[in-house]
Amino acid sequence: MLKKVLKYDLKHVFKYWWIGAIACFALATLGGVGLKIDDMSMEKELPIVINIFSGLSIIIALFGFVIFSTFSEVLVIIRTYKNFYSDEGYLTFTLPVKRSTLLVSKLLTSYIVTCVTLITALFNFFIMMCIPYYKDIFSRDTIIAIKEFVRDVICEMGVPYFIFYVIEILVIITLAITLSMLVILLCMSVGSLIAKKGKIIASFALYYAFTNVSTSVIFVYMTVVAPALMSWLNDISDANFNIVLALLLSVLIAFLLMICTLAYLAQYRLLDKKLNLQ
Amino acid sequence: MKNKLLVLLTVVVLLFSLTLPVFATELKMVTFSDDFKTLIFNDETYSRINSNNKIYHFGSIYDYEFNIGEYEEGFYYEYSDSYTDIEVEEKFEEKFFCDLTEEQKNSVIDIDIVDLHNNQILFDVSIYYKDGSVLQVNYMRDDYIAKYNELLKSNDNTKMYLDLLFETEEDVLIFEKGDLNLGDKEKIDVNDISDFFDIVSYSDDETLNIYGGMLIIVDSDYYFVDINSPKYAKEEYFDLYSYSYVEAYKINNEELCEKFEEDIDDFYNDSFNYIYDDELLEGLTKILLTIVFLVLPLALFVLFLILWIKSKEKKYKKIYFVLDVIAVIQVILFFVTNHFMFK
Numbered sequence: 001m002l003k004k005v006l007k008y009d010l011k012h013v014f015k016y017w018w019i020g021a022i023a024c025f026a027l028a029t030l031g032g033v034g035l036k037i038d039d040m041s042m043e044k045e046l047p048i049v050i051n052i053f054s055g056l057s058i059i060i061a062l063f064g065f066v067i068f069s070t071f072s073e074v075l076v077i078i079r080t081y082k083n084f085y086s087d088e089g090y091l092t093f094t095l096p097v098k099r100s101t102l103l104v105s106k107l108l109t110s111y112i113v114t115c116v117t118l119i120t121a122l123f124n125f126f127i128m129m130c131i132p133y134y135k136d137i138f139s140r141d142t143i144i145a146i147k148e149f150v151r152d153v154i155c156e157m158g159v160p161y162f163i164f165y166v167i168e169i170l171v172i173i174t175l176a177i178t179l180s181m182l183v184i185l186l187c188m189s190v191g192s193l194i195a196k197k198g199k200i201i202a203s204f205a206l207y208y209a210f211t212n213v214s215t216s217v218i219f220v221y222m223t224v225v226a227p228a229l230m231s232w233l234n235d236i237s238d239a240n241f242n243i244v245l246a247l248l249l250s251v252l253i254a255f256l257l258m259i260c261t262l263a264y265l266a267q268y269r270l271l272d273k274k275l276n277l278q
Numbered sequence: 279m280k281n282k283l284l285v286l287l288t289v290v291v292l293l294f295s296l297t298l299p300v301f302a303t304e305l306k307m308v309t310f311s312d313d314f315k316t317l318i319f320n321d322e323t324y325s326r327i328n329s330n331n332k333i334y335h336f337g338s339i340y341d342y343e344f345n346i347g348e349y350e351e352g353f354y355y356e357y358s359d360s361y362t363d364i365e366v367e368e369k370f371e372e373k374f375f376c377d378l379t380e381e382q383k384n385s386v387i388d389i390d391i392v393d394l395h396n397n398q399i400l401f402d403v404s405i406y407y408k409d410g411s412v413l414q415v416n417y418m419r420d421d422y423i424a425k426y427n428e429l430l431k432s433n434d435n436t437k438m439y440l441d442l443l444f445e446t447e448e449d450v451l452i453f454e455k456g457d458l459n460l461g462d463k464e465k466i467d468v469n470d471i472s473d474f475f476d477i478v479s480y481s482d483d484e485t486l487n488i489y490g491g492m493l494i495i496v497d498s499d500y501y502f503v504d505i506n507s508p509k510y511a512k513e514e515y516f517d518l519y520s521y522s523y524v525e526a527y528k529i530n531n532e533e534l535c536e537k538f539e540e541d542i543d544d545f546y547n548d549s550f551n552y553i554y555d556d557e558l559l560e561g562l563t564k565i566l567l568t569i570v571f572l573v574l575p576l577a578l579f580v581l582f583l584i585l586w587i588k589s590k591e592k593k594y595k596k597i598y599f600v601l602d603v604i605a606v607i608q609v610i611l612f613f614v615t616n617h618f619m620f621k
Contacts, residue, residue, distance in 0.1 A: 100593065221566060228563035232619060240618050247615040251571060254608040258575065261604060265597050272593075 001097050005105040009083075013075045013113055021120050024068035028124035031061020032131025039132050061128060065121050072117040076110045077184060084271070085192045085199065099271045103185075103264070110181040111174065161242045168249040175256040182263035183210060189270040308376045308391060314405060317417040324401060324417035327426060384408075399485055425481050429488050430506045432479055438490050440538060441476040442545040451537055455479075455490075458502055458534065460527035468519055470496050475542070477502070492518065493538065494526060500535045501526035571612045579605035 034057030041051055082088050083106070092102065130137055154162045184207060191203030236244050309318045317324040376389055388406040399422050405413040418426055429436065434456030471494050479490025492503040503526045505516040518524065529535055579602055586598035 224559065225563045225566055228560045231560075236619065244615065244618050247611060247618060251608065251611045251615055254604060254611055255571065258578070258601065258604045258608060261597065261601050262578075265594075265601070268597070269594075 002101050002105060002108075005097060005101055006108055009079060009105050009109040010112065012079050013072075013109060016075055017072055017113065017117075020068045020071040024064050024121065024124050025127070027061045027064030028128040029131070030057045031064070032128040034058040034061065035128065036132040065125065068121060069117055072113050073110075076106075076113050076181075077188075079109070080106050080185065081188060081200075085188055100268060103268055103271060106185065107178055107181055111177050114177050157242055161246065164246055165249070168246070168253060171253050172249070172256065175253065175260055179256060179260050179263060182260060182267055183207070185267050186263060186270070189267060193270070310376075310378065310382065312379065312381065314382075314413070314415075317401065317403065319401075320398065322398075323420045325420055325423060326415050327418045327423060397485060422486060426486055426488070429479050429481055429486060429490070430511070432490060432504075432506060436479050436490065437482070438477050438479050440493060440541060441478050442541055451541055453534060457531055458527075458529045459531040460502055461530050463525050463527055464501070465523045466494065466496055466501060466526045467523055468521060471518070472496065473542070474518055489516065492516065493529075494518070494524070500529040500538060502529055503527075572609060575605040575608040575612075579609070 034054040037046070037050060037054035038058070040046065041054070083092050084102075093099075136142060157165070187206040187210065188199075188203045191201075191206050192199045195202035233241075233244070307319070310316070311318075315326055376391070378386060378389075385407055386405055387408045390404040390406075392402040393400075399419050401417045403415055403417060405415075407413070432455055434454060436455045437452055438455055439450050439452050473495040475493045476489055477491040477493055478487050480487045489505060491505055494501045494503055503516075503518075503524050504510070507525070509525060510516055582598040582601045582605070586595055586602065589595050589598060
């Protein structure tokens, strides 16, 4: 059942997502042209109008990336809101589908859309850089430099640790994306419960408050913890360094997993018991 | 109504025109010799100096309002072919105007000049050539070069102070090099150094500051490293940790050492309310990390174990079980990480 629900969620999101992707591609191309003009202006003087155009096109292209990312996330949030918290929710919760399936589908949709958006944005950024600098990017020297850099990094930490770190970082990113979606869902659920009218405003207010509080707590924590942690890491012998770093990342993964599971439990309970759409 | 608007407009225009003198600029002419070895400004000649990284760029000791968090480099301009394309820093009123010969214009694309001490004694000049190379040099006014060389040599009467970014001039502890009462030269292993600070020497008329030395702390003893001695003078920038050993002289003036200790403590616990205490910080960190990665998971383990036992719904039992497993894993990881980190 999960596959079907996921299929419809993704279909609904990607119906409009491709508009943002094409717009981002167009702006990235424009930005690339702007960079090319900017490069040319270093060698010869160009009319001021052309200089203004090149500057503006670069700025608009960069804005385009930000807007595209935000647009993708907003599409997922709108889909979730409509599906769970609006009139459409009456239909959703009468379907022969478990609440957990619905919730997992939304989380998977968010994760897939985020990954696809990130890959698309990176691809567009690459296109933007290729237009003015294709000779440098595709030169033999660049490829050799990249190979040497990767080889040096791998040699320093060893192949097993390198693979382990890559896996850990991917897991951390996955958990972070999941957690951010769960927080949004929780804010929407609690907002829908506490406000009969203005549910969206209530959800926004809760999300804003949560973000501020969590950022402050993390900031205070990092200010105190980071210097001591760095000092301890400096004192570790080379033989133990990789193990300790791998373990620290594992501790972080376990912590994020715990928070994600707690958030999932809270959201599941709200969907299951408390959400009253009447 | 029309008249009132007219009066208002007149007042606004008058007020605006009164502010115009604030933005008024005074163009100053700068020229260079053909080989860029000398610079002429205000009928004064400036010559290139060596060891330009020894110059202390943070203004005079009484300019501390520029030092704390807002380092101001002075004002600078940018030269271009048309002579009209000049950029000015907002806060400063003066700007330079560069007059190059035809031959210089053929090879140079741009020049940046910064008045390092805002007193037209020392200029930091970057010359950008058309072939892509950049020449960065300092030009000092000829009448100050002798003073600069004397400062580099230093003597017992050379005035110095510890670079601790004091907020007011009253806080600055000024001493003479002779006051340090230096002992014999010793070889100090850099790994034994617990802390170090720059010492700044300045000229009698307070127009020139240079890095005059370094104060290093080994256990509770204070040592002076003469960074302008022949051994280190060739280095453009003295980097303590690029050596395994440094030659230093023990500071035998105990009273001065006590004052250094006081000032250094104040520096670490200064008006920014930045608490920097190794032991306190480490203790706090251990407590915070233990709470988040040990106490919290243990508490959650107990809580969800109780809920797992009491719960009758299978779907919730599954989630409580998963939470318990994660909590146990976290506790195990905490102890394992602790073991390897403090081995």
